[in-house]
Amino acid sequence: MTRLAGLLDRALVAVRAISRFLARAAGLVLVAAVAMIVTEVLVRRLFAASLLPSFELSGYVLALCMSWSLAFALFEKAHIRIDVIYMRAGHRIRTVLDILALAMLAVFCVYLARAGIDVASSSLSRGSLANTPLQTPLWIPQALWAVGLAWFLVATVLLLARAVVAAISEPREAVQRIAGSPTLDEQIAAELAEAEEGATDDAAGREGTR
Secondary structure (H helix, E strand, O other), X not given: OHHHHHHHHHHHHHHHHHHHHHHHHHHHHHHHHHHHHHHHHHHHHHHOOOOOOHHHXXXXXXXXXXXXXXXXXXXXXXXXXXXXOHHHOOHHHHHHHHHHHHHHHHHHHHHHHHHHHHHHHHHHHHOOEOOOOOOOEOHHHHHHHHHHHHHXXXXXXXXXXXXXXXXXXXXXXXXXXXXXXXXHHHHHHHHHHHHHHHHHHHHHHHHHHO
């Protein structure tokens, strides 16, 4: 079990890094979409003309940002969980609930990723085009969307496997640390760390301007 846990930990480090990259890439694409929309609004306001198909492209961007950020949100425990009972339960019940939640999420991800891949492959085989002036081949944005869903499935399955190994061979707190909802103390510690990091960055910025 120790060797398996080590292999899963190394795999999760790589998956977490790739998930962070995808989330940052999605953020950059979102910023570009915002700039495109602002440019479109200004051009329409000033020149009564339209240069960019911002409405169509922004829809693709929102779908891509959502799917490419799911895995990173999973690692950051940013997905919403109803934990009123969870936080009052003992470690054993928490362990069961954590593994059950990941297992149900993995099952959902299987259907989600399969649907995304089916949609993209169907559009590719039919040569479907968007019913817009841009006539985008629909398989391109749909494939990018499906990549994020499939990666979310990979991250969920690996995290589930690691949680099961932790439940079998590690202390009770290990499963919650890996996959459980953050405790109030952890949330406070995270907020304090972010505040200290922001204060340090501000101090460094002021020092650099002198």
